[in-house]
Amino acid sequence: MKLTLHVWRQAGPQDRGRMEMLQVDGITSDMSFLEMLDKANEDLIHDGKEPVAFDHDCREGICGTCSMVIDGVAHGPQEGTTTCQLHMRAFKDGDSIHIEPFRSRAFPVIKDLVVDRGSFDRIIAAGGYVSVNTGSAQDANNLPVRKKDADMAMDAAACIGCGACVASCPNGSAMLFVAAKMGHLAHLPQGQAERKERALSMVAQMDAEGFGACSNHYECEAVCPKEIPATFIGSMNREFLKSSLCPDS
Amino acid sequence: MAFQLDSKVPEGPLKEKWTNHRFNMKLVNPANKRKFKVLVVGSGLAGASAAASLAELGYHVECFCFQDSPRRAHSIAAQGGINAAKNYPNDGDSVWRLFYDTVKGGDYRAREANVYRLAEVANNIIDQCVAQGVPFAREYGGMLDNRSFGGAQVSRTFYARGQTGQQLLLGAYQALERQIGKGTVRMHVRSEMLDVVKKDGRAVGIISRDLVTGEMKRFSGDAVLLCTGGYGNVFYLSTNAMGSNVTAAYRAYKRGAGFANPCYTQIHPTCIPVSSEHQSKLTLMSESLRNDGRVWVPKQKDDQRAPNDIPEDERDYYLERRYPSFGNLVPRDVASRAAKERCDAGYGVGATGYAVFLDFAAAIERVGEDVIRARYGNLFQMYEKITGENPYKVPMRIYPASHYTMGGLWVDYNLMTTVPGLFALGEANFSDHGANRLGASALMQGLSDGYFVAPYTVGSYLAEEVPLDGSGAVATDDxxxxxxxxxxxxxxxxxxxxxxxxxxxxxxxxxxxxxxxxxxxxxxxxxxxxxxxxxxxxxxxxxxxxxxxxxxxxxxxxxxxxxxxxxxxxxxxxxxxxxxxxxxxxxxxxxxxxxxxxxxxxxxxxxxAHAAVWEYKGDDVRPELSKEQLTFENVKLTTRSYK
CATH class of the missing domain: 1.20.58.100 (Fumarate reductase/succinate dehydrogenase flavoprotein-like, C-terminal domain)
Known part of the structure; x- marks a missing residue:
């Protein structure tokens, strides 16, 4: 199939950026979306031009590196799917496709479709962990965990940290990402000791990074490639409230 | 001059080697640890766990990754699980059996002492990960669940749905971020190591390129740890991430580190087959699927019928036929070759004839679709996204693909390469898997090296070889x-x-x-x-x-x-x-x-029965071969049989 791409081109953080039109031909339905872009880049290189910069790595939907807004939707039209797992059978011959980076105040553009998501790492560094030094663990089966809790923790822990939630939120809120990590650890006995401090410190960092607050648009849930439910945000609000009002009880 | 390869395997009975060695190694006084700086290149399971553990001990650590976050290293893509000899299922497992299976699975080409240590610390890894909050699968009573993997007849594999690598990496990543938050680790993302710097024969630093600005940067350290993964992308198409590469290890090789057994590459039997020339990578379907999936091809050559139209007696379940005792759970090398044999002989299926079926119909009939969905839901979903076919209804088509590399930088028992001060951990080294790695053993090795081996052995190197007064430090303007x-x-x-x-x-x-x-x-x-x-x-x-x-x-x-x-x-x-x-x-x-x-x-x-270690001799010159003879005092070398 033959496609018309409208791709965001931005030379660097200081550049204003613009949409650029590219034609790409010879695309087959079994190609992934990124393989389609590979083809477009091969053509650009062949013509001696600079290829479109985009982030990608594992190409199997788990590393969370790929990050594009496709026709206005983070990760594109297919539910529960990262950009790298989106295949061209979702498009048809003659389509025009608009491709933009994950935009947000807290995700500055580095080049073209590549953004800086270091703010996510800093939120984890602020408290998204259990403080247990190597070597100080007890036997793994000493602490039984209800299957239901373990499953719930795993549902939240499935987050790949891609940032689609932020890119799709009108407020640029990172609350689904933060809620997923908080929810993962709050559902396990190992996460209890630091539960309150974690809620306060992660939220403080989230605010400091310039992310907005949640106002219940549910766009994050709709685009999340791992389909993490927004109900975790509700739990996060309760965690935060309880920790703020009764830090010592 | 050929390498003088001293494996530094400690004396004494196998079971006591690591314990004795830990006692005999020199320690760095807690107050002195902050005088040393360690450079950790790579932030996968081995790198993140080593960086976090060394920082917890008090060393200054600088950690580097080419990705935009340490959480994205390709360890994250490991699906199936991690082995340990906890013997929770009470099915006769033990450290000795895990050791034995791993040595046998590696076709008797690994160092006994290393493999035993790996089996010994595997249990600590599970304890550590659970304490970090890794959400392993559990049974209704709240205890940890296990499943089976190829090459073993006990259930010793711990797992977190089909995302075990992700969850273990997030555990290590969170431990690493905790140290970054405390300022004990300086993290350099989007930063690619391009060479090792040596002085007086010793590794004293690295040159890295800042991938955002293109700037060259110099970092000096008292020890350098390469945790940079394998070289499976030499095949172009592989299950590795697009960025996975051999550069760090190869640069180290050109600076005098021996490269051991590069020909030991693992071709994983269950990957989604190549569909077109534009394909950029291949996707693994976890080995755990062979617990319930049956592998077959039609008995008739070039059979073009849809798989569900081929009656039972016209199917060749060739693994069950050739290997009745292990059946579909034979090790990876055996399963891959058997698939190739069938396809080369003209029995392959799919458009290219280079695929075999992996069929879940019998398992779905036995335990129901819901149970299969609970076990492998995300894998089935991934398969459907890529191929457009529903594996609950139609058998999967699979074919072997490059997945892992057992070869790597030669290291001694302390994980140090032939260059003093330069260590290699995880897939980047050659040490524990011999000529073939068993499923669920890569995660075990990466974390073993990073959490429980390097923190001791690197400390011992620093205590013995690097002067405390800083006179050994090499400034970056050297x-x-x-x-x-x-x-x-x-x-x-x-x-x-x-x-x-x-x-x-x-x-x-x-x-x-x-x-x-x-x-x-x-x-x-x-x-x-x-x-x-x-x-x-x-x-x-x-x-x-x-x-x-x-x-x-x-x-x-x-x-x-x-x-x-x-x-x-x-x-x-x-x-x-x-x-x-x-x-x-x-x-x-x-x-x-x-x-x-x-x-x-x-x-x-x-x-x-040796490790082949190659030494760089100059561009366009054949490298020189040295050999480390492998001695087996505890297992008897037999022909590996899974019949």
Missing amino acids: PAFDQVEQEVQGRIDRLLSVGGKKSVESFHKRLGQIVWDQCGMGRSREGLEQALRDIPKLREEFWKEVFVPGSAGEFNPEVEKAGRVADFLEFAEVLCEDALAREESCGGHFREEHQTPEGEALRDDEHF
Whole structure:
């Protein structure tokens, strides 16, 4: 199939950026979306031009590196799917496709479709962990965990940290990402000791990074490639409230 | 001068070696630890766990990754699980059995003492990960669940749905971020190590390129740990991430680190087959699927019927037929070769004829679709996204693909390479898997090296070899750094100035084809000699006709890729040299000249029970081979049989 791409081109953080039109031909339905872009880049290189910069790595939907807004939707039209797992059978011959980076105040553009998501790492560094030094663990089966809790923790822990939630939120809120990590650890006995401090410190960092607050648009849930439910945000609000009002009880 | 390979395996009975060694190693006083700086390159399971653990001990750590976050290293893609001999299922497992299975699974080409240590600390890994909050699968009573994997007859694999690697990596990543938050680790993301700096024979630092600005940066340290993964992308198509590369390990090799057993590459039996020439990578379907899936091909050649239209008695469940006791759970090398054998003989399925079926119909009938969904839901979903077919209704089509590399930098028992102060951990080293890695053992090894081995052995090196008064420190303005940086910069400038017409990618594809055809699942003298003629020609063409757009002083993924492919173009020769020199078949290395009448691998223990260690001797010069003889005092070398 033959496609018309409208791709965001931005030379660097200081550049204003613009949409650029590219034609790409010879695309087959079994190609992934990124393989389609590979083809477009091969053509650009062949013509001696600079290829479109985009982030990608594992190409199997788990590393969370790929990050594009496709026709206005983070990760594109297919539910529960990262950009790298989106295949061209979702498009048809003659389509025009608009491709933009994950935009947000807290995700500055580095080049073209590549953004800086270091703010996510800093939120984890602020408290998204259990403080247990190597070597100080007890036997793994000493602490039984209800299957239901373990499953719930795993549902939240499935987050790949891609940032689609932020890119799709009108407020640029990172609350689904933060809620997923908080929810993962709050559902396990190992996460209890630091539960309150974690809620306060992660939220403080989230605010400091310039992310907005949640106002219940549910766009994050709709685009999340791992389909993490927004109900975790509700739990996060309760965690935060309880920790703020009764830090010592 | 050939290498003097001292494995430094401690004296004493196997079971006491690691305990005794820990006692005998020198310690660094807690107050002195902060006087040392350790550079950790890579942030996968091995790198993140080592960086976090060393920082917890009090060392200054600088950690580097080429990705935009340490959480994205390719360990994250491991699906199936992690082994440990907890014996929770009460099915007769023990540290000794895990050790034995791993040595046997590696076709008796690993160092006994290392494998025993691995089996010994595996239980600590599970404890550590659970304490970090890794949400392993549990049973209704709240206890941890186990499943089976290839090459073992006990259930010892811990798992977190089909995302075990992700969850273990997030555990290590969170431990690492905790240290970054405390300021004990300085993290450098989007930063690629391009060379090792040595002074007086010792590793004293690295040169890295800031991938955002293109700036060269110098870092000095008292020890350098390479945790940079494997070289599976030498085949171009593999299950590795697009960025996975051999550069760090290959650069270390060119600076004097021995490269061991490069020909031990693992071709994983269950991957989604290649569908078109534009394919950029292959996707693994976890080995755990073979717990419930049955592998088959039609009994009739070129059978074009839909799989569900082929009656039971016209199907050849060739693994169950050839290996009745292990059946579909034979180790990876055996399963891959059996698939290739069927397809080469004309029984393959799918458009290309290079695929076999993995069928869940019997399991769905036995336990129901819901149970299968709970076990493998995410894998089935991933399969459907890529192929557009529903595996609950139609059997999966699978074919082997490059997945893991057992070979790597040679290390002694302390994980130190032949360059003092330069260590290699995880997939980057050669140490524990011999000629074939069993499923769920990669995660175990990466975390073992990072959490429980390197923190002791690196400390011992620092205590013994690096003066406390800082007189051993080499400043980054030392001429040693000037020279290496100039060389690295010169190479990038050369890549940019070729000004040809062909893309980097096109050369990588062609290299991959050569290596896959001649040094893939089946290898022969003739084919390898052909590859050794073709690779230098392709390399020459690369340096004359490649086109790298843009400049070095900016964010430029093509420059990154060009450097990596240039290294693969050199490294592929070492790989083929090793495959040619090893005149036997063992594990993932199958020389067609050396097989039994039934087509099984034929080892030659008399001549090849050694690790082959290659030494760089100059560009376009054949590397020199040294050998570390492997001695087996605790297991008897037998023909590996899964019949």
